[in-house]
Each structure stands twice: as C-alpha cells, then as structure tokens.
Amino acid sequence: MSAQIKKSTYSDIDKKESKIEGEYLPTKKSSLPNITANDALANNPTLKNSTSLPLFSPLYQQIKELILKSLQVGEWQPGESIPSEMDLAERFQVSQGTVRKAIDELSGENILTRKQGVGTFVATHSEEQVQYRFLKLMPDLENSLKKGSSEREIISFKQIPASDFVANALAINAMDDVFCLRRVLSFSGVVTILEDVWLPCHSFKGLTADRLNAYGGPMYGFFEKAFGIKMVRAQERIKAVLPNSVQAELLAVSESTPVLSVERTAFTYNNNPMEFRQGLYLTLDCHYRNELN
Amino acid sequence: MSAQIKKSTYSDIDKKESKIEGEYLPTKKSSLPNITANDALANNPTLKNSTSLPLFSPLYQQIKELILKSLQVGEWQPGESIPSEMDLAERFQVSQGTVRKAIDELSGENILTRKQGVGTFVATHSEEQVQYRFLKLMPDLENSLKKGSSEREIISFKQIPASDFVANALAINAMDDVFCLRRVLSFSGVVTILEDVWLPCHSFKGLTADRLNAYGGPMYGFFEKAFGIKMVRAQERIKAVLPNSVQAELLAVSESTPVLSVERTAFTYNNNPMEFRQGLYLTLDCHYRNELN
C-alpha cells in the first residue's frame, strides 16, 4: 500500500491512498509473500528526513541505493554474482525494468559487471581485464603497459600519525595513525614509478609489508580480499615537478629531470576516501593517457 | 512474418528489396499493427555489406547511427533541438523506447543534451556550462577555473606543410597544408598555458587569426559556428617536460621549471581527427584534474 504511494509520486514523502494509480501494480502480488520490496521502499529512510532538496527520487534510484547498501555491508563480495534481475525485482517488488535501470547505472559506474547469459557480478580489481584500471600510464609506442613484465618493490613501510595534508585527504583527524609505504614500480626492467601510499590504520588493521609482498596481484585486489575494502572511484591531481634528491636517486634520474606528480585519492562506497597516494611518474618513454568526452 | 525473422536476429543482413529505406514511413501502420519496426530493420542497409564481424546490431544501435549520420551531415546544428522522441520513433518506425535508448547513449557521450520538458538538443561547446569542457586545469585552492578572468593572445598564425608527426595525428598526408597557431592563455592575469594548435587547411578554409580573435567564446564554439565542425571527443597524452628557451620566455619562467606537456587530438564525428595541439601548462598554483571510474 504505502509502497504504492511512493510510486505515485516517485517519492518517499507521501501519504495516504491517493491511489492516483493503484494501477501501477493493482492487487497483484499483494497477497503474495514478500513485503520486502514495498517495505524496503517504505522503510527506506534515505530521504525521509532530508531537509534539503531532493524531496523524492525515482524508484530506480532508490533501488540503486538499496543495492549499493547491500554491497557496502558485504552481502555480495567482489567477484561474486548478485541475484538475477528477476529475483531482485521480486525482492524489491518492482518490475524487472526498474531493477534493470538501477543496475544499468551501477554498471556504468563500474560497480557491477554484467555478463550476458551468466549473471551480474560485483566488479573487482582482481580480474585480468580491469587490473590497473586506475593506472593510466602508457608506453609512447605501444597501446598498453606490458603488465606481465612489471615488478614492484616496497622500500619502506611504517605506521605514523597523519600529517594535516594526508589527514585532510583521508577525511580523518590529524594525528590519527596511518600506514605509510613507499614503493617502486618497474616496467620491462625500467624503473618508472615511485609512489608513497597512505592508508588509515583504522580500516587496514593488521596490514604489513610482508602481507602486501606476499600477494601477487594488484594492491586494490588485495584490499578487497584482505579487508573487504572495494575502491570504486578515484580522483587525481597532476602536476609537473622536479624530484628531490632522494626521489631522483630512487628513480635513477637526475634532480633536473621533470616528472609527473600524480596525487590520487581513492574512494570506496559512499565517497569514503580510503587511500591517498602520491606517485612520481617518469615520462621519458611513456605518457599519462586520458580520454575526454 | 519476415518481421519476426528480423527481430529474431536483430539483424540487417536480410534479403529482398532493400530499397534502402524508401519506406521508413510507407503505408505504415497500414493494415496491421506492426511490420513497420521490423521493416526498419529489414531495410536498414547499415551493415549489409560488412564483411567483418558485427553481422548484426541491435535496432537502437542502428537508430543511433542514423541519428549520428543526421548530425554529421548537419541536419541539426549544434545548439538546435532535434525532433521529439515520438517524432523520431515515427520517422524510423520503431517504438519510442528504442529511440530513447539510442538517445540515452548519445546523451551519455555528450553528443546530445536532454532538457526535461523542453526537448533534446545537439550539444555545443558554446554553452556556458560546458565551455572548456576539455580543459581539465584547476586552481589548487578553488574548484574551478575562474573563466571570467581569462585572457588569451594569439602570438603567431601561419599556414605550413604538416610535419610527419602532425600529419599522422590528423590522419592527413605529410606536407598537406595545415594552419599552425600559437597562443598564450592567462588566468587571473597569470600566464598559465602556451599552446600550439594545428588544423587541416582543407577543413578550415578561410581561417585567419583575425577571425579567431574576433570571436569571443571558446575556440571549439567558433569552429562549430564558422566551419560546422563539432568536436565530440578528444584524447590527451601527458608528460612532464622542461620548456625550451622560447617557450620558457613566453611562459615567463626559467628553462628549469617543469611544465606539463599535454598533447591533444580532438575528433569530430566518426573518430575523424580535426585538431592536434600541444599545450604547456604551468602547474605551480594549479593542477590537471582527472576523475577515474
């Protein structure tokens, strides 16, 4: 019932049977089991107390939020499949088309991955195709990094209080402990990237350099498996800088060799920053590639 | 009947009088409800002779291609509205939902812009909101360039034969003539960008520095109005470099100041490269911002 009302205004803020459309779903599954869907909507407090603008939102957006919430709490782990569209439609008591539109958006945001004939899966950084999804460095001559011939070495790993700058990027309190690690990446035997990575200790309890080294795949894949932290989005700020003496030595170049400084903040669900890193990229034989649309 | 078949394959590779769409709107809903939409499929020659892979494509993709073709030939100019979804559905003899899906994709690619209650418009680089859509430079402290206080100055403008490098980027023959211009951009009175721009003379007949200077808005908006050339996409390659003596002087920095080198190839419809430029960005108080998804 109340569910119907929401639908009638695309909203969660309504009241009484202005059945303005008892027809979207007549009696229908009313007699049937789940309530979930309507309940889900009915109970979804998302916008209920919103004193700000979006006093309502389309049904599919609400479904999207519900799916995101399930992802957030780990109901479905990275790499796993989520229920079929029909099942979700049943669960939320909406039409398959509405679920589909919600999944469409999540798929567009690289949060879910569809595989025709198989199902819909939670995106992961561990899969071959999307490994290094956030690494935009390309050789000048070829069209993709030869990831097979990449090596990496962790140079240092320590636990320290966050500087104001890092704390701000991670949205934590200054002086909260963070893990700070420095590593070097080489491609085809050529040292190319030097990067410092900061992670909030609170969320990465028990992280050690050994565990990181022991894991073969990409770091974000490790975070998923070891800490259930899934990076869904990142923001980078790029500048041209000169390395200091330490950095230059690690990169095996002179201090007058310009390098790209790439500061990245990576976010998990809910725009929650979980990692900050600064990379120095040597761009003599490669470049940072970006597509503009 | 045959209608069913087409649908059954989502294909265009069909038989019989492919009178190349003499009847997108024929007898139409003549006797029976449909046949129409299926005819659209049957008669659409798009992929008929394709000897390569996609021996078929979904209807909405074909509609998308037809819309793109109309944009390409200038049936609808940048900033103008295109026919309503219902009208297009009528024209192509498919359902509104199918047209909608085609437009959804074009909208996602920033080729069309929807405005609820008003219509669907051809995207343009002249609108306030999307001006400098391809410029990713941001001040470190604020969240967007103060475009109001920007100035630009064309330093040189000439017509020369394309170098191999430029010709390759523009997909033209080496030694074909190109316009080459150099300009400086300042923000809040600070010189920030020095860029060289190459344009194929063939497509920009009659371009002069004066005409460029006379136009107040962004360059891509000018190209739309003066030459009907709409840039829809671009690719950038970023490196950290040191400016040469001439560049350093124009940027008012020393030759040991690292700068971002941003090489951009901009494409019009059909992945047709229409502009190549190399920008040198001073990143002392600003940065190149990129969102990763």
Add this chain to the structure above:
DNA sequence: CAGTGGTCTAGACCACACT
C-alpha cells in the same frame, strides 16, 4: 535444456517548461 541478461514494444502516468 534452463536460466540469465539484452532487446523491443506498448501504454500509462509523472515532472517539467513554455505559452
């Protein structure tokens, strides 16, 4: 073969903008 996502249609109603 059964099950999943992908496409297409048809029709209803909602939200919005302009006149």
Add this chain to the structure above:
DNA sequence: GTGTGGTCTAGACCACTGC
C-alpha cells in the same frame, strides 16, 4: 493546456552460457 522528456510496468522474444 499542451507537449516534452522521465519513470514504471508488463510481456514477448532473442542471444548467450553452462549444465
């Protein structure tokens, strides 16, 4: 009010995958 895009539903069929 009229017309536009936006949402939602329902049902049909197609294409792909894996058992």
